[in-house]
Amino acid sequence: MRVAVVGTGYVGLVAGACFADSGHTVTCLDVDPLKIEKLRRGEIPIYEPGLEELVKRGVREGRLFFTTSYDEAIPTSEVYFLAVGTPPLADGSSDTQYLESAARSIGKAMEKSKNRDLRIIVNKSTVPIGSHRVVGEWIAAETKAPFEVVSNPEFLKEGSAVDDFLRPDRVVIGTERDDVFAKMSELYAPFVRQGNPILKMDTVSAEITKYACNAFLATRISFMNELARLCELAGGDIEEVRKGMSTDVRIGKHFLYAGIGYGGSCFPKDVKALVSTGNRYSSELGIVAAADAANQKQKTHLVKGIQRHFGSDLKGKVFGFWGLAFKPNTDDLREAPAIEMIRAILAAGGTVKAFDPIAMDAAKAQLTDISREKLVYGKTAYEAADGVDALVLATEWNEFRDPDWTRIRLGMRKPVLFDGRNIFDPKKMIGLGFTYFGVGRGKYRVP
Ligand code: NAD
Numbered sequence: 454m455r456v457a458v459v460g461t462g463y464v465g466l467v468a469g470a471c472f473a474d475s476g477h478t479v480t481c482l483d484v485d486p487l488k489i490e491k492l493r494r495g496e497i498p499i500y501e502p503g504l505e506e507l508v509k510r511g512v513r514e515g516r517l518f519f520t521t522s523y524d525e526a527i528p529t530s531e532v533y534f535l536a537v538g539t540p541p542l543a544d545g546s547s548d549t550q551y552l553e554s555a556a557r558s559i560g561k562a563m564e565k566s567k568n569r570d571l572r573i574i575v576n577k578s579t580v581p582i583g584s585h586r587v588v589g590e591w592i593a594a595e596t597k598a599p600f601e602v603v604s605n606p607e608f609l610k611e612g613s614a615v616d617d618f619l620r621p622d623r624v625v626i627g628t629e630r631d632d633v634f635a636k637m638s639e640l641y642a643p644f645v646r647q648g649n650p651i652l653k654m655d656t657v658s659a660e661i662t663k664y665a666c667n668a669f670l671a672t673r674i675s676f677m678n679e680l681a682r683l684c685e686l687a688g689g690d691i692e693e694v695r696k697g698m699s700t701d702v703r704i705g706k707h708f709l710y711a712g713i714g715y716g717g718s719c720f721p722k723d724v725k726a727l728v729s730t731g732n733r734y735s736s737e738l739g740i741v742a743a744a745d746a747a748n749q750k751q752k753t754h755l756v757k758g759i760q761r762h763f764g765s766d767l768k769g770k771v772f773g774f775w776g777l778a779f780k781p782n783t784d785d786l787r788e789a790p791a792i793e794m795i796r797a798i799l800a801a802g803g804t805v806k807a808f809d810p811i812a813m814d815a816a817k818a819q820l821t822d823i824s825r826e827k828l829v830y831g832k833t834a835y836e837a838a839d840g841v842d843a844l845v846l847a848t849e850w851n852e853f854r855d856p857d858w859t860r861i862r863l864g865m866r867k868p869v870l871f872d873g874r875n876i877f878d879p880k881k882m883i884g885l886g887f888t889y890f891g892v893g894r895g896k897y898r899v900p
Contacts, residue, residue, distance in 0.1 A: 454640055456480070457530035459555045461488060461519070463499055463718070463785070464577060464607050465536030467614045470504060473511035474619075475643035480518045480526040484554075492519040500784040500811045503615040527562035532573045532640065535559075535588070536607075538718075539578050545725035546733075547581050556588045560595025572600040573633055577607050579663050579723055582730050585627065585656040603628045603637060604656045606663030611717065612782030619644055624651040627659025664730070667723040668741045673708040674715050675747035681711035681893025682754070691893025692875055711893045713847060713873040714751035716779035716788040721748070752790045755873050756797040758890055759843065762869065767803030771866070773841035774805055775834055776848020778812035786815050790873070791847035799827050806830070808837035810850050835860065843869035849876045858885050 454477045458469040461483035469481040483489050488498050495512065497505045511517025520526050527533065537551040556574070563572060574592060576585055585602045592600060604627030609617035624641045628634050634653045641651055654662070681691040691711045699706035715721065724745045731738035763770055779789035786792055795805050808831040809816065820828065831837030834853060838844050838861045846853060854876055862868045862885065870882055872891040879897040882889040889897060 454478070454532060454636075455530045456532045456534065456640070457482060457526040458534045458536055458577075459483075459526070459559065460535065460537035460551070460578070461485075461492065462536065462538060463501065463611055463614060464609065465534070466492075466497075466499065466508070467501060467504060467609060467618050468534060468536060468577060468607070470507040470511055470517060471615065471618045471644070472640065473517035474507050476516070477640070478516050478518075479511070480520055480530060482520050482523065482526045484521060486521050489519045489521050500782075501611070501614050502782055507615060523558045523562035524565060527559055528566035528568055530572075531570065532575060532636070533559055534575045534577045534605075536577045539580055539722075539726075540718075541722040541725055545729040547579075547722070547726050549581065549584070549587070552578060552580060552584070552588065553591055556591040557595050560592035563592070563598040563600065564596035566598070569598055572598065573636060574600055574602045575605045575637070576602065576660075577605055579606060579667075579719070579726075580604075580660060581726065582657060582660045582664075584660065601628065601630060601633050602656075603633055604659035605637065606659060608663070608666060611785050612780055620647070621645065621649060623649055625659050625662050626651060626653055627656035628653070629655065664723055664727040667720055668727045668738075668744070670708045671715055671720045671724045671748065672740060672744040674710070674712075674720075675744040675751070677709050677711045678714065678751045678754075678892070679747050684893040685895040688895045689893075690896040692891075693896075694893075711875060712751075713755050713790040713794065713892065714748045716752075716790050717785060718787040721745070721788045724748075752793045753797050755845070755871055755890075755892065756794050756801075759798070759845075759871060760801060762888075762890070763842065765801060767798060767801040770803045770842045771840060772798055772803055772805050773831075773838040773844040773865075774807040775809075775837065775844065775846045775853045776850055777807055777809035777816045778848050781848055781850045782811075784812040784815045786812055786819055789848075792816075792820070794845065794847060794873075795828065796823075799823065804828070806837045806839075806841060808832075808834050809848065810852055835864070839864040840866060842866050843871055845871045845873060846876060847873050849874040858882075858887075862886055 456477050456479045458465045458481045461481040469479045473479040491498050537555045539547040542548045585604050589602045626637045638651050684691045695709050698704050728742045777791045805828045869888045875891045879889045
């Protein structure tokens with residue numbers, strides 16, 4: 454099949470590369486000429502395990518192309534994926550300007566083309582409920598050519614995006630038409646050979662499913678974070694509580710980790726968008742709103758602990774930060790709790806030495822408002838821990854899990870450790886001479 458993917462970001466590039474790898478001919482389109490130039494030169498603009506190899510193979514074997522031109526991508530393709538960003542507006546609702554621009558550009562290019570075969574327009578972006586109708590109206594305003602809009606939400610996770618796309622738990626297709634569902638199923642068939650389902654449902658339900666999943670997972674995290682605060686005050690250990698909960702098969706083991714809050718480009722924005730949609734329909738989503746509020750609080754919870762330990766004025770204090778990305782295996786800093794914590798520490802007068810295995814270039818490019826005297830970057834994890842008053846673990850990259858603690862302790866001004874992801878064993882760390890603070894580990898020490 455010939456496929457166009459409009460928007461070549463985390464989702465679009467992964468989807469395009471994976472479809473190309475399964476034998477389809479894919480043109481990835483983006484309005485950012487620098488991104489497209491880079492990709493044409495074989496440079497991958499984002500970090501995602503396994504992606505580079507897939508993109509290079511697709512290009513080498515003549516199945517993956519990059520362009521900024523709708524007139525190049527649209528006439529030759531039969532399925533168009535919309536994978537542009539839908540960032541949040543100030544009121545929490547989604548900004549659909551990129552979606553509208555992309556949909557209208559597709560419509561214009563379809564109109565110019567002589568081809569009048571049915572085209573399938575796939576909403577892969579996370580879009581407000583009812584968007585399939587609106588996208589249809591935008592396209593219909595530009596062309597008389599026949600088309601059908603389908604909802605096909607994406608569930609991949611940054612950091613394991615390629616693997617998630619190639620082996621999805623399920624594929625959700627929102628369409629009323631059997632012929633369109635059949636075509637979409639054909640496209641996804643190579644990825645569900647092990648029997649995972651391709652679910653056909655109405656378009657609105659498909660749109661809601663995406664928000665429902667993210668809001669539910671975010672709620673689990675916020676629930677654990679609130680319990681962690683209780684553990685700190687009551688003298689319990691959230692890790693013991695987690696184990697006690699996750700062994701209950703009704704609950705399961707995923708998304709039950711207390712920490713410094715969820716971030717990234719999806720959970721915060723999708724949770725807010727769902728609350729805003731609920732308000733639009735006068736259907737209050739109080740649980741989801743509470744998950745969002747709890748997360749806001751959690752992002753600076755550990756900084757408050759740091760200030761309880763060192764005093765509210767952090768002037769003269771240096772903090773080593775391990776991890777900047779919102780989670781391991783990505784360079785994405787969108788809504789990363791580490792960044793919010795760093796800003797809070799700087800605002801309280803402290804300075805920061807940071808290290809992230811992958812996201813440091815992205816941080817240098819984005820945090821240009823912070824002076825280099827206040828925020829310096831270590832070349833290694835050890836360098837970022839050297840000469841600091843406390844070390845803060847913000848992202849649980851594997852390489853931070855088992856370092857040479859004696860070397861670290863000897864290099865620090867004071868051996869104080871704030872474990873924002875509860876990856877270290879408190880007993881071991883205390884035994885090694887550290888003052889250890891985790892999240893929800895009241896049994897050991899409360900920050
Ligand atoms: P992104 O910001 O990484 O990429 C979006 C791309 O779209 C950018 O490269 C941008 O230049 C391009 N673009 C903007 N307007 C365009 C236009 N008119 N024509 C062509 N290209 C245009 O975004 P992302 O993280 O890939 O997310 C895309 C969508 O997928 C969002 O709705 C997001 O909520 C959803 N989603 C993201 C993830 C994730 O983990 N990142 C997972 C599931 C769903």
